[in-house]
Amino acid sequence: xxxxxxxxxxxxxxxxxxxxxxxxxxxxxxxxxxxxxxxxxxxxxxxxxxxxxxxxxxxxxxxxxxxxxxxxxxxxxxxxxxxxxxxxxxxxxxxxxxxxxxxxxxxxxxxxxxxxxxxxxxxxxxxxxxxxxxxxxxxxxxxxxxxxxxxxxxxxxxxxxxxxxxxxxxxxxxxxxxxxxxxxxxxx
Numbered sequence: 001x002x003x004x005x006x007x008x009x010x011x012x013x014x015x016x017x018x019x020x021x022x023x024x025x026x027x028x029x030x031x032x033x034x035x036x037x038x039x040x041x042x043x044x045x046x047x048x049x050x051x052x053x054x055x056x057x058x059x060x061x062x063x064x065x066x067x068x069x070x071x072x073x074x075x076x077x078x079x080x081x082x083x084x085x086x087x088x089x090x091x092x093x094x095x096x097x098x099x100x101x102x103x104x105x106x107x108x109x110x111x112x113x114x115x116x117x118x119x120x121x122x123x124x125x126x127x128x129x130x131x132x133x134x135x136x137x138x139x140x141x142x143x144x145x146x147x148x149x150x151x152x153x154x155x156x157x158x159x160x161x162x163x164x165x166x167x168x169x170x171x172x173x174x175x176x177x178x179x180x181x182x183x184x185x186x187x188x
Contacts, residue, residue, distance in 0.1 A: 044082050046159070055182050080107070114139045149174055
């Protein structure tokens with residue numbers, strides 16, 4: 001009888017330990033809800049691939065010459081960075097001869113951040129937010145490293161479907177905004 005009284009607390013303690021372990025396992029199997037910045041970044045990463053299409057620059061019609069642009073978007077750094085590379089379609093990757101700006105998108109804490117390594121020699125940093133419908137991510141200028149005289153100031157990515165998106169970039173030439181609209185289709 002004494003041994004039963006001694007065993008009963010041990011059995012109850014063992015059962016409660018198992019119950020708590022199962023409860024903790026159930027809690028950890030529930031995925032946390034992603035933040036707005038994480039959702040925006042996931043949306044941007046869905047654009048990974050190769051894209052081509054025309055550019056329209058209303059303020060400079062001579063730049064809307066019908067030559068397609070090529071945009072490469074790739075996820076790197078174990079999924080932490082999206083690299084956006086832009087060039088005229090059909091030109092080699094030769095930054096000494098051709099326009100070839102590179103843009104990096106990443107999460108900085110709970111903020112979607114874009115840094116544009118501009119051919120103007122500066123690095124504007126923008127912060128982005130996704131529209132309520134989840135199809136548009138808009139970036140606003142936060143600050144700039146280097147000369148602000150000529151710089152990228154604003155950008156908007158709009159996903160029309162899995163194989164078609166647009167990009168709208170605003171470049172500041174001193175105090176004059178220049179708008180570029182890219183109509184891009186997936187090539188792979």
